[in-house]
Amino acid sequence: MSVAEGRSGREQLLEAALEYFAANGVHNESLRSLAANIGTSHRMLNYHFGSREGLLAAVVDAVEQRQRLAYAALMDSVGTGLPRTATRAFWNEVVEEALAYGPLVFELAAHAMQGERHAKGLRDTLVTPWIDILAESLVQAGRDPAIAPVQARLALGVVNGLIFDLLLTGDRSGADAAHGLFMDLIGLDDD
Incomplete structure (x- = not known):
């Protein structure tokens, strides 16, 4: 283009x-x-x-922005509930993005953990905004606002861990099965 x-x-x-x-x-x-x-x-x-650091920060921001837009589109399509089919569709979209960009995001996240200058901003963008977005979705779906942030952190940790597992092992069916079990455990309703 x-x-x-x-x-x-x-x-x-x-x-x-x-x-x-x-x-x-x-x-x-x-x-x-x-x-x-x-x-x-x-x-x-x-x-x-x-600078190189500015470019790397923009790269990670672009990947994160894609995922946030996809999540916003999901929430627009399902309203206030979190139906299983929509959540699975979002999982599949996140996995496809992760297969392309996950190693880059994890590499730059490691740079943030090590305090590298170009990645310091990632400490503020890779976790907290997602917890806020997910917690809001949980509250809209009827979950207790007092524990929604903790549930959101758990969900984010599970998804990130499963993506990490998938990128290391290549076992898509195993990651999909574990995600399905997680949806069962948190009580996502069928559509």
Whole structure:
């Protein structure tokens, strides 16, 4: 898609970097090396993102934003309940995204855990916003507001753990089965 079709040069570069990092990992990729691999100049990457750290933060934000938009679309489609079919559909969507971008997100999350400068912002975006979103959904579905944040943290931990398992083992059917059991345990109603 060209800039004339609605995407800015920054958006195009971000998408190219996202696809490259998803396929190759971040490692110690310099802006010069990345630029050569995605068909641009390091000066353009600096112009749009300020630094390697700024680019990496934008990459993770883009992946997270996709997942938040998908979740918002799910909630719009189901209203105030959390039906099993919709939750399973969202799980499948998250898994497909994770198969493409999960290793990158986990790599950058590890950078955040290690206190690397480019990933510090991830400490604020990879967990807390999801707990807030999930807790709100649980309350709307009739769960107790006092424990909804804890339930949300549990759900997020289970999903992240199952994605981690899937990315390491490649066992999609095992991860799907475990997710199904989790839905049973938390009492998600059938549609």
